[in-house]
Amino acid sequence: MLIEVTEKNNRELKVGDIIEISGNNELYMILSLKETLGGYVIVNMQNGYDSFSAYRSLERLESDLKVRGYKLYSSDDYKLQLMPRE
Template structure:
């Protein structure tokens, strides 16, 4: 998977965003599990089941991420392309 950043406009956390957490070599996607848990979680993109915390709202999730440090790939500012491994 290749993340192609188109432009950098949106700094606000939203569903579908991809997050790279400082000190961690994994990428996570922000999803909502409102139907089951009523929470927002970060799910590991590579394996799809490992999560990195959960919060009742995106605002709380963003506050937790700010303490850890992160890089945001906003779903408004990127497109994903599947590319074969080299």
């Protein structure tokens, strides 16, 4: 997977954004569970399993991330390309 980042400094969280949580050096993507359970989760992009609890709103998710510390890669700022493994 290749991520090209072009910084636009959009800081509002939304579905599809990528988050790097301080201290664990792994990338997570914000996904919506509205079709099944409602709310939002962040899922580990490496293995697809690790996730934090579900959140009823993006505001609650953001408040939890602020406590942990995070870097945001807004979906407005990147182009994601799936690449075959070498």
